[in-house]
Amino acid sequence: GAGVSQSPRYKVAKRGQDVALRCDPISGHVSLFWYQQALGQGPEFLTYFQNEAQLDKSGLPSDRFFAERPEGSVSTLKIQRTQQEDSAVYLCASSPENRDSLEAFFGQGTRLTVV
Amino acid sequence: AQKVTQAQTEISVVEKEDVTLDCVYETRDTTYYLFWYKQPPSGELVFLIRRNSFDEQNEISGRYSWNFQKSTSSFNFTITASQVVDSAVYFCALSEERGGGNKLTFGTGTQLKVEL
Numbered sequence: 329g330a331g332v333s334q335s336p337r338y339k340v341a342k343r344g345q346d347v348a349l350r351c352d353p354i355s356g357h358v359s360l361f362w363y364q365q366a367l368g369q370g371p372e373f374l375t376y377f378q379n380e381a382q383l384d385k386s387g388l389p390s391d392r393f394f395a396e397r398p399e400g401s402v403s404t405l406k407i408q409r410t411q412q413e414d415s416a417v418y419l420c421a422s423s424p425e426n427r428d429s430l431e432a433f434f435g436q437g438t439r440l441t442v443v
Numbered sequence: 444a445q446k447v448t449q450a451q452t453e454i455s456v457v458e459k460e461d462v463t464l465d466c467v468y469e470t471r472d473t474t475y476y477l478f479w480y481k482q483p484p485s486g487e488l489v490f491l492i493r494r495n496s497f498d499e500q501n502e503i504s505g506r507y508s509w510n511f512q513k514s515t516s517s518f519n520f521t522i523t524a525s526q527v528v529d530s531a532v533y534f535c536a537l538s539e540e541r542g543g544g545n546k547l548t549f550g551t552g553t554q555l556k557v558e559l
Contacts, residue, residue: 331487368551372549373547417486419488431490436487437487439486
């Protein structure tokens with residue numbers, strides 16, 4: 329497809345379960361971002377990749393959160409031992425390398441519910 | 444630290460009314476970028492506009508217009524002759540200049556409801 333694709337769209341996890349969320353960015357986009365959006369709030373930055381390098385992970389809320397992009401394209405956000413406060417929509421965005429084009433293209437997100 | 448404030452949580456208007464969504468930002472950077480995104484019920488954030496801190500010209504795109512005023516650190520968004528399809532959550536966002544990537548700081552959003 330032409331846009332950013334995320335899967336699954338919805339995920340229900342039992343507290344303590346590990347989850348993996350996938351992001352397929354737009355082909356050729358160098359930059360990839362993960363954001364967390366709690367209900368009724370704006371998205372909050374989690375982490376940023378430039379190709380396969382994770383250049384900024386300052387937004388990851390705890391060491392239970394881990395992201396990777398091993399080949400510089402698809403990215404996975406993994407949450408270990410999920411807790412109720414992890415319930416949110418996780419948004420992935422990608423943008424081209426060209427600094428003049430700072431528009432980030434967002435996927436539809438994965439809604440994670442921890443029960 | 445960067446901060447974006449959208450004081451209006453929810454706005455309801457009747458179709459064809461004009462509506463302005465407010466955005467106030469804080470940053471210590473001299474070079475930065477401001478954005479507006481639309482989030483319909485489907486959840487995907489749709490890019491509307493980007494402005495850099497050196498360009499204070501107002502912009503108009505169809506029924507949409509943006510008023511950027513550095514003196515008041517505001518970047519307000521006006522929809523003229525609103526339509527039901529404009530109903531969505533609108534986010535204002537700020538990013539600093541960096542060597543690569545545009546980490547966005549978002550406001551809490553304004554829910555716009557346009558009714559017939």
